Amino acid sequence: MKDRILLAHGSGGRLAHELVEKSFLQAFTNPILAKLDDSAVFDFSGRLAFTTDSYVISPIFFPGGDIGKLAVCGTVNDLAMSGAQPLYLSLSFIIEEGLPQSELGQIVDSIQNTAKEAGVKIATGDTKVVNRGSADKLFINTAGIGIIPQRVDISGSNATPGDRVLLSGPIGDHGIAVLSQREGLRFSTQLESDCAPLNSLVAEMLEASPNIHCLRDPTRGGLATTLNELAKQSKVSIRIEEEKVPVREEVLAACEMLGFDPLYIANEGKLVAILSAEDADKVLKAMRENPYGKDASIIGEVRAEHPGRVVMKTCLGASRIVDMLVGDPLPRIC
């Protein structure tokens, strides 16, 4: 049992200190964290972005990532979608008693690697251990602070008729990769989650044009839900073309089998950008030069009529509504 997390690891006593010092401090070392004071203290000037999210994914390891990578990317991406350059993260673990220490170690390594790639520091943290059954292996909460460059004004309410809609790459990889590992539904696929920090991509897009109107990462609810949110917030309609929305063969096949629509499947390393027609080409070029935007494309445009509605031109040339997701997508009966 020595290699498992015990309730005492969250007690604040000797075992807890050992876990913090041996596992966390070594991995996330930086001067702010190393002080081990009650709060992280730092100087700032300018406009700040501040966000938080909790990660409860099951299974905690999946093709292309794990809950740790997700917890960094998710919060980094939320900051990046405001145009902010992410600087500091908080990191809270809620651990179910009995979690193998080796698994926690792997997740800590993954957090460290992802934070390094994204250029963010873990400034503060907390660990709680709960009784078996009170959590599912490991829950993580992260909050993040970033700084928004001058002249950047990004919001879901900024889409204007005539704007172009850009998508950074194929959709549905994350949702299908995770689903393929679920108990009772295992199917084999080469597919990996697209989980990735998108702040470098956003920085390069803003360099190409600081006048990006909207940015959003289509996570839960997928591309369809994100486009609906943007259309409603900006009181415009969005028209996309089915043939221009990239979807991998494997995702299409899994969706076909399970009765899902790829437009509603979660992504963790994609973004939607809305910007003026004259900026579209140069921003698209910048996106394609970044590894996380190499398959980017212009998928549609913003229109004035039917505010709040998302419409898709189908591959047959007809039109259909793209609605918001209602509840969880469920596998079909026949």
Place this chain on the structure above:
Amino acid sequence: MEFCGGHTVTIFRYGIRQILPSTIEMVSGPGCPICVTANADLDKAIALAHVPDVIIATFGDMIKVPGSRSSLQQAKADGADVRMVYSTMDAIKMAEENPTKSVIFLGIGFETTAPTIAASVLQAEDKRIRNYYVLSLHKLCPPVIRAILDSGEVKLHGLICPGHVSAIIGSHPWEFIARDYGIPCVVSGFEPLDILQCVDMLVDQIEIGESKVEIAYRRGVRPEGNQQALKLMAQVFEPCPATWRGIGEVTDSGLKIRKEYQHFDAELAFDFDPGLPYEPSGCICGDILRGVKTPFDCQLFAKACTPQYPVGPCMVSSEGSCAACYHYGRDFEG
């Protein structure tokens, strides 16, 4: 008429009605197994969920469907043990893992699902599993088409026969429609081009004044069907009268468990009271299932009845006409 709900979804999703010439009118049929399940039958499933020490195992689509007073989702919130499975074999495993409970599988579906449920009964018999039961609410497609045609309410010039059902039963069981009613029949696949090819073949038959059964879905369907699946089905089930929502009782259009296997029949094994069924007022799902009315004729459609707050089953099931129309076509059709 397209019989099958899967075809209805393809037709709306790709906007096929919009691109067909105005001389061709598409009518949706009763081919969604959930939609045609009568409230009295849904009430049985919900009542069984409340029997102590019972686990209800069901395909996902069923969970949200409202019966007369409640739904499985509501029963679950009230403390009933309702679990979603992806295959009947998962339900068998569940019975083995929970020897002190009774696992009841909700056998809802057409000829497509019945063989796998028959296989689960045979496996349970083979393994001497005595806590596995099936509530057989299966329905058979050809008899209900005859009932609809005999009613004379809709005048059909061609029938798009279901793809997956025909993969099991073959194309021969549709021949009476071409022979006795003079209506051309073509079995279709589920891609948009399959549907267009099928419509083209039906128009060809009409133009030369022929009526026969053809298969456009050759990659999935053989004229004689799947003999192995039919054998399993016949071994465990026998035809019985069944009540279809909106259509009423149709002779030999259901499947009940044969006497040799009746110890698996949930209806015989448990003492439960489903209460008296009633239909929500204003809902015209029954008329829509017979092809007499369309969702646009319903005063509740997209107002009091939406996928989020469904009144009738055609709005709940992903393959229901109302849901397909609401999700994809409500601005462009009608």
